[in-house]
Amino acid sequence: MIARVYVNFKKTILDPQGRTIKKTLESLGYKDVLDVRQGKVFTLKFKDSLSREQVEEIIKKIGRDVLSNPVIEEFDYEVVE
Amino acid sequence: MIARVYVNFKKTILDPQGRTIKKTLESLGYKDVLDVRQGKVFTLKFKDSLSREQVEEIIKKIGRDVLSNPVIEEFDYEVVE
Amino acid sequence: MIKCGVVIFPGSNCDHDAYHVSKHVMDFETVFLWHKDEDLKGCDFIIIPGGFSYGDYLRCGAIASFSPIMKSIKKFAMDGGIVIGICNGFQILLESSLLPGALIKNKNLKFICKFVDIRVEKQDTPFTNSCTKKVLRIPIAHHDGCYYLEQSELDELEKNGQVLFRYSTPDGEITEEANPNGSLNNIAGITNREGNVLGMMPHPERASELILGSFDGKMIFNSVYNFLKKKGNN
């Protein structure tokens, strides 16, 4: 099974990279992009023998403990296949 | 409209960050995770007046020209809302 | 007199160092070039210095490659002008497609600052004609210095003799331990096919004065000087 975990800065936290990319797009003429936030995506491959529930359970744990920093980031996931 | 652009290393490239996380997970006892790849996700907010087609067109351009480096990366996107 | 231009991007931080060596050590006429300008002010030789242009946000060197000055530098390079990109400058040259390949994170995922040894692979180039030593001792300072290129293109690069510097032992051996960042084939610096554009991760400007522990880096600037002088540029 394959899952993706998305990790982003919490909304209230400054995202300097996103801000800089937004400005770059603006200067390149892409004026229709109003906001950019940059985050990380982890693509995880699990043993096939696991059930969907098992995979989700693991993701919930490692999403918080390993892949994200709960102090400033939040995570989200989806099971892809 | 909001869209997400995913940028990942090409399959042929060794992903040192993904590999390190994989090792960490292993040492923490998560043996069911077989592979980890780390990529970037950009969340872009577009002017509401744009059509879905217009948004996709912009994304295709900036995905290739700005957000990814075709020598090592590939990109993918989805319009979220 | 040789005129050298040092480019400043927002976030460049080795600009003053490159300027210092060019002006005070090499005695070149030296000017700063601002990223928003297109005018190269009649320079014979351009240095794209190290640093963190645009904070290294997005990808190292990526945002800088879109700047107005890079348009002019591309043209200058096409016409055979001498360009050196050091560290972040190397990354910018790659992102601008003036050189092939990419630089990804060091294999240990950490920033590394230390002296390394690099072997000079070719002597008859604008950048190495005055290297009196086979192995140069020059510092590196980067987080993303692992050189990557797809195998077929890498073979091509090697075949064309575009690899100018490789990480080596002090005796010039190419070993895994001598490779600080995981670069393919221990690559530390390459040129374009025509040989007039050099990108390198080590910082020759940090090793051009005896008081800093090495002046091997100065040999690279000396080489450029000789090359340009022969070309009749002064």
Add this chain to the structure above:
Amino acid sequence: MKDVKITKEIIEQHGLTEGEYKRIVEILGREPNITELGIYSVMWSEHCSYKSSRIYLKRLPTDGECVIQGPGENAGVVDIGFNKAIVFKIESHNHPSFIEPYQGAATGVGGIVRDIFTMGARPIALMNSLRFGPLSEKENVNIMEGVVSGIAGYGNCLGIPDVGGEVYFDKSYSGNPLVNAFCLGIADKNSIFYGKASGVGNPVIYVGSRTGRDGIHGATMASSEFDEKSEEKRPNVQVGDPFLEKLLLEACLEAFKTGYVVGIQDMGAAGLTCSSCEMGSRGDTGIMIDLEKVPLREEGMTPYEIMLSESQERMLLTVEKGKEDEIINIFKKWDLEACVIGEVTDDNNLTVMMGSDLVAKIPNKSLTDECPIYKRPVKKPDYLDEVSDFDPNELPVPGDLNRVFFDMISSPSHSSRRWIYEQYDHMVRTNTVVLPGSDAAVLRIKGLPIFLAMSLDGNGKYCHFDPKNGGKIAVAESCRNIVCSGGKPLAATNCLNFASPENPEVMWCFSEVIEGMREACEMFNTPITGGNVSFYNETMGEGIFPTPVIGMVGVVRDRVHITTAGFKDYGDMVVLLGKNRGHIGASDYLELVFGEKRGLSPQIDLKEEFNLQGALYEMIVEGYVKSAHDCSEGGLAITLAESCFLSHLRDMGVFIELPDDLREDFMLFGEDQSRVVISIDEDDFDRVKHIAEKWNVPISTIGFTTKGKFEVKVGNHLFLYGNSEFLRNIWKSALDEYFK
């Protein structure tokens, strides 16, 4: 928000006492509104007001011929001649680094760098002083990894070399890591800028990052202990943007050149509040700002939030009226946001508007100079009565001292700090003449004949077991490190890291440490030009060791005086300056072998130390000294080993014969102060001896440098031995093992 009623609970949540609240009402002649209460709470917090430490800090010598600006400004300023001045300071970022190690340490660097360039100086060097719990615990490893990469991430991006520092490990720092960042800049003596608002009617300009809800109450947080509830405080962590700071730095230095900048201050702890009231207070003026003009990152922010936000990378300037556009254009050139948000007034108030609404009006000085000041109760801790009961002679001599030595050089406390400093760009700006690893870093100043030497030092364990003596040693050792590098100590900054000031025992130690520092600074004629106090370093009632950190800066007069710790040539004579006393109390040896932290710390006699430094300096200036390295933690054994390992020759060794007038383990690992190991050409010995005798400094030849082997005898017995290159490799990579 305007109508929030001020209740007892609210006052308490703001960390204000009943008495303090009463005083606010008195000053204002009315009840404060919530915004005003917030402003008072941050300005009167321990972090901003120094209310518990002020009376003690006054005792430190702050004056000297070379001092242009002492404590009270954003940083101290010292004259180095040639029309140049250096500007330097150290600051703590302990609490934020515990909550979020990477960002906490990174923003710590950002803050201290702003303090330096605010004064008109170009920052040219960073150093950092770190304390962590033992690396045997994974949590401490993670904190250290985050802190080091945070310092690297921020400093490297700015292009300011991080040239040195120190790191210690002890249980008392578990859950209380210390991160102290030092920055030094250089300026023209005649163009120093101050955080003063003058010229009534002059515009006040806001520059840099937009204001968000980050770090609201950071200052009050840094002034309270950690408890379970600190989890809740977490959302307020600030994220640094070193790129933006780099632009600010370049733009500010460019703006100063116009001559139109009247005053400037960065927004650090307590953000807009602190910068606006301090500038007004220092300038004997007032400042009026309109919050509607402040660039915001988030919608719906209240005046309270805007005033208290600690968003990073922001500055406040006052400029000559009519010249605002010229200044703003410079910031625009660097892609920075800048706008006028208010003006200088003549009423000595901090006036805060939101459009046409008045949201706060407070007399400036009541927030700054006239804040409450406490003389907290003090009490000598009971444990100090017992420390001198310790009789080291009752300890057995370990069977295998070579094993002890081996364990020492491979322990986090004594192995090479390479794992740390290789992550820092320590060569950018091409001034670093002595790279990290030696006793002090040495920097050239392009265009000047002199060099700067700098070092950070402070041993918390020594202070714990004898606070006054520990305070003296911190100053003495930092001076000694400068002298070992060929410099003369000039002036210092200090960071005082302590547990809760409300604990009388902590306060007693604080007072003693300062007393020790005072005596030492007077002896070495090194005024303190600024610094920082960090209290409340405790978790669940467990406090850290009293930990002063001294940042010493010295001048090396001539290139040929520059001296490093590594041996230079095989066959040189190895000479010990100073007296062996075999002091083992509070030593690392005692802790490593016997698992005990006990005994009085090694005593220092300041006159003896003064003579040692005088003699060594003269020997260096006369050109006799090929290497110099002082004895500190780990004693002679570690000093000798480091001088081998730091040599440019990988197989540098020594053959040493020490006298057997002391027990062998005490001789090898005793931490007696005022000792330095130098190497010289044998032919120079008589002349060196002559200088030592002149200064009344004990001197003895203890051996020779050799090729390949590390050998140390005490009496007739060879206690330490090994292949130098092998030992060196162990020492060099021991720290790496914890981070794999």
